[in-house]
Amino acid sequence: MDFSVLIDFLPLILKGLYYTILLLVLSLVFGMILAIPIGLVQVTGPRPLAWLATAFCTVIRGTPLLIQLYILYYGLGSLFPQMPWIRESFMWPVLREGFFYAVLAFTLSFAGYEGAIMKGAFASVPKGELEAARAFGMSPFTVLRRIWLPRAIRIVLPTLGGETILQLKATPIAALVTVVELYGAAGQIYRSTLDFFPPMIMVAVIYILLTFIITRLFNMVERQVPQRR
């Protein structure tokens, strides 16, 4: 095992790290934006929307992420080129890339898992607080913006760190659709040096470090938020 060969590949490794983090951040942000309405409609209704949101969460949580990614990448990816208006659109360079499908699949996946959690969080905000807000004459949207959502987010905050780590651990799957993130970079190094362990052990260590950093980061955020029980 000779780890010194890795130095030649430093730019590739850094590029991989960049794409891993970009994939993680994009899917977390977009996923969370989707998860809020998905969680909310399951508590407030209307019925058909609530049913749809529950079905979405069940399907996402009941199937492997790998299959979801393949449906989007190979399935959608094989349909798009047949539609001329998509081929000619300005989005085509993006729609050709594996990275786009990886972000889409990871976003939907995170929305499914987090949507189920947000549902629980919205449901567990004390009724009295919402009634008090309404009694002050707040409109439903203001209640959501000022009271319901901030309280729900505080409730999920302790679980968010763990969910982020799970999401990080899912990112190597993107390498299977040609995204050169950390694991994809390790694969490329392996193919050009034919030495398996140095690149693989190295990215494993990077993932452990990233996990550690995320844990620290969320602990810091959690300490910023005053909790009164």
Add this chain to the structure above:
Amino acid sequence: MSGWELLASGWGVNLLVGAISTLQISALAYLLGLVIGLFGALGKLTGGKITRRLLDGYTTIVRSVPELLLIVILYYTGTQALNNLLVSIGYDPIRINGFIAAVAVLGVVQGAYSTEVLRGAIQAIPIGQIEAAKAYGMPPLLLFRRITLPAMLPYAIPGLSNLWLNATKDSALISVVGYLELTKITQQAAGGTKWYFMFYTVAGALYLLISLVSLKAFGMLDNYVRRGQPKVR
């Protein structure tokens, strides 16, 4: 040919065979994980300093490295180590059976998670119950069978249910090392016929079916191990 004709012409049967293969790998890996987990949990709770350190290292590393990377590393290390061993004692290297390798690799991953679930469940048992059993003079094995095991199950089942669902979903990752389970067979079907969307959707539906039936079964099991306890909520 239409999609239905393709499914009827033999690909449908292939997918079902793949689903059974997925279930076999997951079930055996889950059981292996449970055995590792049980010894791991007991080791963490009753072992000496070195045992505890080693087990902490195992669960921490396995749980913070992505499953895909772990599966590839374990698969490669395991097959290479075995062949090196065979060569060093004078045998020819063999092609390792993909099924056994898949089960072993997934089982080692599952074992780390099982260890933590079972450790937590055993720790959640009110200590007085175990002290009372000791006071009755129960030997350790009898105490485990009569008290620890039934008392910890209600705490363990939700976690174990999640682990089983993860095992079925993680088994899809085994396709990257080439074993013919549901995902790999679907890849062949989709690539061979160019009906990507349909085949991956059918595979997704099979995984979903496995998940939903499992959830139902674990719900019933949960009710069974909680019999005699007050209802939660």
